[in-house]
Amino acid sequence: MKKLLVLFVLFTGFIQSSIATEVTPSVSPYQVIEVAGNNLFARIASNQEALEKFPDLMRDIVEEELMPSVDYQYAAFKILGKHLQKTTPEQRVKFINAMRSYLVRTYANALTQYHNQKVVFEPETKLKDNVKSASVDVKIVDAGKPDIKITFQMRKDSRSQEWKAYDMIVEGISLISTKQSEFNRRISDLGLDQVTIELASISK
Template sequence: MATVYSMIFKLTSFLSAWLLLVTAAVAEPLPTELRDDPFKLAQAVSKRTFGRINTEQEQLLAQPELLKEIVREELIPYADYRFAAYKVIGQSELKKSSKEQRDRFVEAFKENLIVTYAQLFTEYNGQKVAFLPGALSDENYATVKTLIQEPGRPDISVDFKMRRNKKTGQWLAYDMVAENLSMLSQKEAELRGLIRQQGLDAVTDLLIEKNQTKIEFQSESEEAK
């Protein structure tokens, strides 16, 4: 039987992917005025991403790997994956590592997000997203609040943590908190201990291996397990 966390995770997975990254053409970037506002950015990214999934549904069912490209093109440009990756590594290990090691881990971490969220997008079946009034923690951090709504199920609260990039001044998402459960904290718990025990290079290799996972749609019988 699925745990409470896994149930929440599945119900919110279709929206969580925009946190955080080819088809024929590269997606046009969102206008600057949207990228300068975390609340408008969240709504614009969600609308464009799910619109594309709905439009390309037939191709996706035939070629699930295309979900990776949707994540890469529509979501990753608006995700602060380097900031999240550094949080996972932790300050003590960051100080020990070289730039080459950090860059290699960040790239593997980014690709791991793509694979993870592409697979989660296979759970999307038209749930609705209600955006609630947000809150600026300060001029550089914001929380975008949403409710995931599905007939016959209680609403699920999902908060997206955003930060303003100091170099560009534009907002990027770095974490999702579903019913008080942080995705970033989960990644930290999963990987930080391994980094301390095995080293950054070994964990990077592990992520690279995991990133070869193929995207598959599960049957209803498999989902019920």
């Protein structure tokens, strides 16, 4: 499970990149993934020396390259699941912020394991104009190891018309479903406020 989580957070980065000047809202989810993946890992590769001296720089890269395009609010609400309707606006804001910090920390830690793996992006497929969600496949090729197929679940924001990722599936396991199961049990046992405090604490 630990290895699987590493794969989740490592390759989530292919979807998210703050590339507003390069990618317009009309760009397809396939193009978003390919451009974002190329930009993200080029940035990491060009900063290898600095990252060895200052590992926390990876968090800055995540903040700048990933988080502006991560639909972390939607993901947080999906993770809350049945508990969402019982929350107050203040509780939701605190949980969303804690989840965002958790993702930054987790992505940064996992991205340190990137070592120039080859990435094969799914070819462009024309989507209908009214489509609001899409699944995009990426194949990770690592010499001497089995290929890894990852499916990204993406949704189109109704206001900005931008495609963003909210979930990914590796080896048949959904990140959202896994985290939803984990957090729902703890929320039922401890309450949302306590779980939010714990989440914020481990994200520092």
